[in-house]
Amino acid sequence: MKVVGLMSGTSADGVDAALVSIVRRGGTPRITPLAFASLPYPRSLQQRIVELSLHGCVDDICHLNTYLGELFAKAALRVIQQSKCRPADIDLIGSHGQTIHHLPKGRREPGVGLVRSTLQIGEPAVIAERTGITTVANFRPRDMAAGGEGAPLVPYAHAVAFGHARRGRLVVNIGGIGNVTYLPPGGGVADLRAFDTGPGNMVLDAIVHESSKGQSAYDAGGRRARKGTVNRALLTKLMAHPFLTRCPPKSTGREEFGAPFVRNLLATQRQARLTVEDLLATCAAWTAEAIGSSRRWVTGEIHDVIVGGGGVYNRAIMASLRQVFEPTPVLTFDECGWSSKAFEATAFALLAYDTYHGQCTNVPQATGAHHPVLLGAVVPGSPHMLTKWARLAR
Numbered sequence: 001m002k003v004v005g006l007m008s009g010t011s012a013d014g015v016d017a018a019l020v021s022i023v024r025r026g027g028t029p030r031i032t033p034l035a036f037a038s039l040p041y042p043r044s045l046q047q048r049i050v051e052l053s054l055h056g057c058v059d060d061i062c063h064l065n066t067y068l069g070e071l072f073a074k075a076a077l078r079v080i081q082q083s084k085c086r087p088a089d090i091d092l093i094g095s096h097g098q099t100i101h102h103l104p105k106g107r108r109e110p111g112v113g114l115v116r117s118t119l120q121i122g123e124p125a126v127i128a129e130r131t132g133i134t135t136v137a138n139f140r141p142r143d144m145a146a147g148g149e150g151a152p153l154v155p156y157a158h159a160v161a162f163g164h165a166r167r168g169r170l171v172v173n174i175g176g177i178g179n180v181t182y183l184p185p186g187g188g189v190a191d192l193r194a195f196d197t198g199p200g201n202m203v204l205d206a207i208v209h210e211s212s213k214g215q216s217a218y219d220a221g222g223r224r225a226r227k228g229t230v231n232r233a234l235l236t237k238l239m240a241h242p243f244l245t246r247c248p249p250k251s252t253g254r255e256e257f258g259a260p261f262v263r264n265l266l267a268t269q270r271q272a273r274l275t276v277e278d279l280l281a282t283c284a285a286w287t288a289e290a291i292g293s294s295r296r297w298v299t300g301e302i303h304d305v306i307v308g309g310g311g312v313y314n315r316a317i318m319a320s321l322r323q324v325f326e327p328t329p330v331l332t333f334d335e336c337g338w339s340s341k342a343f344e345a346t347a348f349a350l351l352a353y354d355t356y357h358g359q360c361t362n363v364p365q366a367t368g369a370h371h372p373v374l375l376g377a378v379v380p381g382s383p384h385m386l387t388k389w390a391r392l393a394r
């Protein structure tokens with residue numbers, strides 16, 4: 001099958017679109033990347049999403065759900081055009097959407113008990129209408145309905161791409177939030193361990209945004225962090241953050257590490273007379289040490305650390321990670337044959353493919369779900385595609 005995966009992560013910097021071909025051999029899917037395209041959000045839109053994620057009003061959420069659906073459709077059409085295919089050549093789209101709120105711990109409601117919720121927007125009906133391609137979206141809520149946190153979901157794809165017969169591997173994603181997947185040597189999906197580690201680029205981006213009065217979005221190359229000095233006292237305090245010490249399964253987001261958290265950090269920085277560069281250096285080291293401290297929940301040996309996500313371009317984070325894991329080699333996804341930028345979009349193409357084939361892809365020990373479930377809600381593309389799906393279901 002030819003499948004497009006669409007993803008906009010917690011950094012909210014734009015839509016990534018990966019076109020892949022997937023075949024299943026001996027029970028294991030094999031993925032061949034065909035094309036990749038990005039559709040960056042305008043800066044003002046990124047800021048609207050960031051603000052909406054913490055205190056949006058229903059009017060904005062309603063509007064942005066459809067507007068983002070249009071942008072996700074454009075990204076899909078862009079990657080299809082780039083590959084010289086036509087939409088009619090594509091079998092399926094898997095769209096993660098844009099997370100705007102995530103409440104994995106849930107709240108109690110009378111007569112129902114604990115209600116967990118998560119909200120990804122980017123209307124799949126718009127994607128299916130503009131492209132004519134059957135679209136699977138809303139992957140997280142089914143895992144939550146089964147008692148899980150709805151995240152992380154990419155560990156299944158980590159196992160498919162990076163599992164190794166003789167090497168234990170810690171796969172690390174440094175997006176807005178950091179997350180890890182431990183793959184024991186020769187182990188399958190049932191043996192992996194995965195959870196969010198906490199801070200990632202989200203904290204660094206917010207420091208840069210606030211301190212530049214909105215002029216810069218991120219610390220390119222980690223250059224400013226590399227000019228600063230890590231403040232050990234602050235780093236020790238940050239390592240005691242309750243999310244870092246909480247036992248997995250665990251997942252997090254802007255609710256815990258977004259603007260209010262960063263405003264407090266900036267106040268601490270001013271009181272302690274640190275420079276913004278010192279704060280960036282300290283938070284880059286914090287991201288790396290939080291990932292390193294995840295080893296307390298990993299029982300097997302780690303032969304390789306393999307890192308993807310935008311954090312691989314931040315040399316301050318990568319230098320800290322190498323120190324934390326010394327002497328274990330720290331490689332990037334790209335060095336292992338997978339694009340750091342395209343991996344999450346590729347993962348959602350794979351999740352859609354598996355849902356189409358009736359395969360459950362949540363990893364219960366990673367999300368905390370009571371059992372494996374089929375992920376996603378399906379919007380049929382054309383009547384012809386719906387018939388194809390129904391035939392398969394029979």
Ligand SMILES: Nc1ncnc2c1ncn2[C@@H]1O[C@H](COP(=O)(O)OP(=O)(O)OP(=O)(O)O)[C@@H](O)[C@H]1O
Pocket residue numbers: 008009010011012013173174175176177178200201202204205218219220221222308309310311313314344
């Ligand atoms: N050249 C660069 N130098 C430094 N940092 C960079 C560079 N390019 C990207 N980044 C960082 O990577 C971030 C985006 O990373 P990525 O796309 O992996 O996050 P995401 O997928 O939105 O997040 P998540 O995985 O948490 O959902 C940017 O916001 C920025 O902080």
Ligand SMILES: CC(=O)N[C@H]1[C@@H]2OC[C@@H](O2)[C@@H](O)[C@@H]1O[C@H](C)C(=O)O
Pocket residue numbers: 009010099102118150151152153154155173175176177178179196251252253344
């Ligand atoms: C709710 C949500 O969008 N969570 C993201 C976020 O970004 C990284 C980390 O936190 C991870 O748990 C998850 O994304 C990836 C794609 C996942 O589900 O594996």
